[in-house]
Amino acid sequence: xxxxxxxxxxxxxxxxxxxxxxxxxxxxxxxxxxxxxxxxxxxxxxxxxxxxxxxxxxxxxxxxxxxxxxxxxxxxxxxxxxxxxxxxxxxxxxxxxxxxxxxxxxxxxxxxxxxx
Amino acid sequence: xxxxxxxxxxxxxxxxxxxxxxxxxxxxxxxxxxxxxxxxxxxxxxxxxxxxxxxxxxxxxxxxxxxxxxxxxxxxxxxxxxxxxxxxxxxxxxxxxxxxxxxxxxxxxxxx
Numbered sequence: 561x562x563x564x565x566x567x568x569x570x571x572x573x574x575x576x577x578x579x580x581x582x583x584x585x586x587x588x589x590x591x592x593x594x595x596x597x598x599x600x601x602x603x604x605x606x607x608x609x610x611x612x613x614x615x616x617x618x619x620x621x622x623x624x625x626x627x628x629x630x631x632x633x634x635x636x637x638x639x640x641x642x643x644x645x646x647x648x649x650x651x652x653x654x655x656x657x658x659x660x661x662x663x664x665x666x667x668x669x670x671x672x673x674x675x676x
Numbered sequence: 677x678x679x680x681x682x683x684x685x686x687x688x689x690x691x692x693x694x695x696x697x698x699x700x701x702x703x704x705x706x707x708x709x710x711x712x713x714x715x716x717x718x719x720x721x722x723x724x725x726x727x728x729x730x731x732x733x734x735x736x737x738x739x740x741x742x743x744x745x746x747x748x749x750x751x752x753x754x755x756x757x758x759x760x761x762x763x764x765x766x767x768x769x770x771x772x773x774x775x776x777x778x779x780x781x782x783x784x785x786x787x788x
Binding site: 591601602610652656660661663664665666667669670672 | 706707709711716717718719720721724726764766767768774775776778779780781
């Protein structure tokens with residue numbers, strides 16, 4: 561089955577620790593994205609990558625870092641510099657072309673991070 | 677920046693009722709996407725619209741791309757309990773092919 565996997569589903573960390581969230585896709589998509597969702601709110605873009613070894617900041621990149629060493633993988637590190645890291649984190653992917661189909665983003669199941 | 681406003685913010689309906697929700701923008705979009713998110717899960721793409729005036733169905737769901745290109749509508753017919761969730765509209769940011777703007781969401785509750 562093709563899809564996007566995120567692990568773990570729930571993650572707990574102490575304040576001051578960095579934590580890395582995993583995102584893997586086997587859809588052969590070129591583009592991948594990380595979003596943050598807070599309770600009762602919409603999705604805010606953290607980082608995105610349209611091709612291996614390249615990525616761009618989204619709207620709320622401060623306190624986060626990413627890497628894109630493989631097409632299938634786009635891990636997100638929540639650093640200790642992120643002031644309010646507790647949130648629901650969603651990874652997505654899409655094909656990367658000039659056509660309208662490239663707008664269709666497919667999401668993973670999410671990771672709920674709690675920092676105390 | 678671009679904003680997408682969804683209404684209503686929440687709906688409480690009885691099983692079997694039809695549902696209508698909409699998404700509006702102050703700027704023109706050339707693509708509209710509708711997603712459903714269930715509690716604790718990632719959003720699932722329901723319908724994608726690519727042309728003004730386009731009407732597309734997916735089972736009991738029907739979505740329309742508004743003629744003005746500044747709005748879109750989602751209808752659910754004969755609602756069932758599993759329709760519960762948050763429905764988001766989304767559209768591509770101008771000038772950046774990969775980035776989407778998401779609406780504020782419409783929360784749907786279905787009672788028996």
